[in-house]
Amino acid sequence: MEILAIIGAFITLIGSIFLLLGSIGLLRMPDCFNRIQAGTKASTLGTILSFTGILLIMPGWWGKLLILIISVIITNPVSSHVLARASHYIKVPLTKATLVNKYEEDEKYIPVEDQKTEEE
Amino acid sequence: MVNTILSIALGIMLLSIILSLIRFVKGPCYTDRVIAFDVMTISSLAIIAGVAYLTGRIIYLDIAMVYGILSFIGVLIVARYLEKGL
Numbered sequence: 001m002e003i004l005a006i007i008g009a010f011i012t013l014i015g016s017i018f019l020l021l022g023s024i025g026l027l028r029m030p031d032c033f034n035r036i037q038a039g040t041k042a043s044t045l046g047t048i049l050s051f052t053g054i055l056l057i058m059p060g061w062w063g064k065l066l067i068l069i070i071s072v073i074i075t076n077p078v079s080s081h082v083l084a085r086a087s088h089y090i091k092v093p094l095t096k097a098t099l100v101n102k103y104e105e106d107e108k109y110i111p112v113e114d115q116k117t118e119e120e
Numbered sequence: 121m122v123n124t125i126l127s128i129a130l131g132i133m134l135l136s137i138i139l140s141l142i143r144f145v146k147g148p149c150y151t152d153r154v155i156a157f158d159v160m161t162i163s164s165l166a167i168i169a170g171v172a173y174l175t176g177r178i179i180y181l182d183i184a185m186v187y188g189i190l191s192f193i194g195v196l197i198v199a200r201y202l203e204k205g206l
Contacts, residue, residue: 009125050166086199
C-alpha cells in the first residue's frame with residue numbers, strides 16, 4: 001500500500017511538470033493557433049496524470065476522480081476546437097514562419113447560418 | 121514522503137499558473153487571453169485535487185467538478201460571442 005502511494009505521488013509530480021511545460025509553451029509560441037495547441041494538449045495530459053496519481057494514493061475516492069477524469073477528457077478538446085474556430089472566424093493573423101495555409105485559397109468562407117439567409 | 125512530493129507538485133502547478141498569468145496580461149489577441157484563462161483553470165483543478173488529499177476532505181472534489189464545468193461554459197460563451205452569435 002505504501003509503495004502504491006509513492007508511485008502515485010511521482011505520477012502527480014510528472015503531471016505537474018506537464019502543466020509547467022504547457023504554460024512555458026503558452027509563453028514562447030509565436031502564433032495564436034500554436035498557443036492554443038501547446039496550452040490545451042499539455043494541460044489535458046497533466047491534469048489527467050495528476051488525477052490518476054491522487055487515485056493511486058487514495059483508492060477509496062475512485063468515483064468522483066473517475067467523473068473528473070472523464071469530464072476533463074470530454075470538455076477540454078471541445079473548448080480548444082471552439083476557440084480555434086472562433087479565432088479563424090475573426091481572422092487572427094498567422095506568424096511569418098507559416099509555410100502552407102490552405103484556408104488562404106478559401107476566401108469565400110461563410111458560416112452555416114449566413115448561407116441559409118443568402119439562399120432565401 | 122508522499123506529503124513532501126505532493127507539496128513540491130503543488131508548487132510547480134502554482135508556478136505554471138503564474139507563467140500563464142503573464143500571457144493573460146500581455147496577450148495581443150482575444151483568444152490568447154481566453155486560452156490563458158483556460159490553462160489557469162485547468163491547473164487550479166489539479167491544485168484543488170492535491171489540496172483535497174492534503175486536508176483529507178473528499179468534499180473538495182465537488183468544488184473541482186463545478187469549477188471545471190463553469191470554465192468550459194465560460195470558454196464556449198466567449199467563443200460564441202467572438203463569432204457574433206450572441
